[in-house]
Amino acid sequence: MLLSRAGFIREAFCLWRIIELEAVMETITVQAVYEKGVLKPKKKLNLPEHSVVEVRVRTAKQKRLVRKSLFGAFPELAVITDAEIRDVKKQWNKSLDKQSRMLKRTRK
Secondary structure, eight states: OOHHHHHHHHHHHHHHHHHHHHOOOOOOOOOEEEETEEESSSSSOOOOTTTTOOOOOOHHOOOOOOTTTTSSSSSGGOOHHHHHHHHHHHHHHHHHHHHHHHHHHOOO
16 A cells, blocks of 8 residues: 555654554553452552553452462472481581681681
8 A cells, every 4th residue: 555645644643653653651550449340449540531541440359369370290299208307407507606616716
Protein backbone atom coordinates (compact mmCIF):
# COMPACT_ATOMS: atom_id res chain seq x y z
CA MET A 1 0.00 0.00 0.00
CA LEU A 2 1.49 3.33 -1.04
CA LEU A 3 0.97 6.29 1.23
CA SER A 4 0.75 9.90 0.20
CA ARG A 5 3.28 12.27 1.73
CA ALA A 6 0.66 13.42 4.27
CA GLY A 7 -0.27 9.81 5.04
CA PHE A 8 3.37 8.88 5.53
CA ILE A 9 3.93 11.84 7.87
CA ARG A 10 0.76 10.95 9.83
CA GLU A 11 1.89 7.28 10.19
CA ALA A 12 5.40 8.34 11.18
CA PHE A 13 4.00 10.74 13.79
CA CYS A 14 1.73 8.04 15.24
CA LEU A 15 4.65 5.61 15.47
CA TRP A 16 6.84 8.29 17.08
CA ARG A 17 4.06 9.05 19.59
CA ILE A 18 3.72 5.38 20.52
CA ILE A 19 7.49 5.09 21.02
CA GLU A 20 7.49 8.31 23.06
CA LEU A 21 4.66 7.05 25.28
CA GLU A 22 6.34 3.68 25.85
CA ALA A 23 9.56 5.44 26.81
CA VAL A 24 7.88 7.30 29.66
CA MET A 25 5.81 4.37 30.96
CA GLU A 26 6.96 2.72 34.13
CA THR A 27 6.04 -0.66 35.49
CA ILE A 28 4.64 -0.94 38.99
CA THR A 29 3.24 -3.94 40.80
CA VAL A 30 0.26 -3.53 43.10
CA GLN A 31 -2.16 -5.89 44.74
CA ALA A 32 -5.80 -5.52 43.78
CA VAL A 33 -9.09 -7.05 44.83
CA TYR A 34 -11.58 -8.22 42.22
CA GLU A 35 -15.08 -7.09 43.25
CA LYS A 36 -18.24 -7.04 41.14
CA GLY A 37 -16.32 -7.25 37.87
CA VAL A 38 -13.83 -4.51 38.74
CA LEU A 39 -10.19 -4.74 39.86
CA LYS A 40 -9.68 -2.34 42.77
CA PRO A 41 -6.04 -1.58 43.69
CA LYS A 42 -5.25 -1.84 47.40
CA LYS A 43 -3.24 1.39 47.27
CA LYS A 44 -3.69 4.69 45.45
CA LEU A 45 -2.09 4.79 42.02
CA ASN A 46 -0.26 7.90 40.86
CA LEU A 47 -2.02 8.04 37.49
CA PRO A 48 -4.07 10.70 35.74
CA GLU A 49 -7.80 9.99 35.44
CA HIS A 50 -8.79 7.80 32.46
CA SER A 51 -5.21 6.54 31.97
CA VAL A 52 -5.01 3.42 29.85
CA VAL A 53 -2.83 0.76 31.45
CA GLU A 54 -1.80 -2.79 30.65
CA VAL A 55 -2.89 -5.34 33.24
CA ARG A 56 -1.44 -8.79 33.82
CA VAL A 57 -3.31 -10.88 36.35
CA ARG A 58 -1.68 -13.44 38.63
CA THR A 59 -3.78 -14.63 41.53
CA ALA A 60 -2.25 -14.85 44.97
CA LYS A 61 -3.14 -18.55 45.04
CA GLN A 62 -0.99 -19.22 41.96
CA LYS A 63 1.84 -17.25 43.53
CA ARG A 64 1.78 -19.47 46.62
CA LEU A 65 1.77 -22.62 44.48
CA VAL A 66 4.98 -21.50 42.81
CA ARG A 67 6.63 -21.09 46.19
CA LYS A 68 5.51 -24.56 47.24
CA SER A 69 6.74 -26.14 44.02
CA LEU A 70 10.23 -26.72 45.49
CA PHE A 71 8.82 -28.56 48.49
CA GLY A 72 10.27 -32.05 48.45
CA ALA A 73 12.87 -31.19 45.81
CA PHE A 74 15.62 -32.40 48.17
CA PRO A 75 14.18 -35.49 49.85
CA GLU A 76 17.56 -36.42 51.34
CA LEU A 77 17.27 -33.37 53.63
CA ALA A 78 14.07 -34.71 55.17
CA VAL A 79 15.98 -37.42 57.04
CA ILE A 80 18.19 -34.93 58.93
CA THR A 81 17.19 -34.92 62.60
CA ASP A 82 17.06 -31.98 64.99
CA ALA A 83 19.91 -33.56 66.98
CA GLU A 84 22.10 -33.62 63.84
CA ILE A 85 21.32 -29.97 63.15
CA ARG A 86 22.23 -29.03 66.74
CA ASP A 87 25.49 -31.02 66.39
CA VAL A 88 26.43 -29.22 63.18
CA LYS A 89 25.65 -25.84 64.79
CA LYS A 90 27.86 -26.77 67.73
CA GLN A 91 30.73 -27.80 65.43
CA TRP A 92 30.27 -24.60 63.40
CA ASN A 93 30.44 -22.41 66.50
CA LYS A 94 33.56 -24.27 67.76
CA SER A 95 35.21 -23.68 64.41
CA LEU A 96 34.35 -19.98 64.49
CA ASP A 97 35.68 -19.67 68.03
CA LYS A 98 38.92 -21.39 67.02
CA GLN A 99 39.35 -19.10 63.99
CA SER A 100 38.63 -16.07 66.14
CA ARG A 101 41.30 -17.10 68.69
CA MET A 102 43.82 -17.70 65.89
CA LEU A 103 43.16 -14.26 64.43
CA LYS A 104 43.57 -12.62 67.83
CA ARG A 105 46.95 -14.37 68.30
CA THR A 106 48.23 -13.20 64.91
CA ARG A 107 47.31 -9.60 65.70
CA LYS A 108 49.40 -9.51 68.90
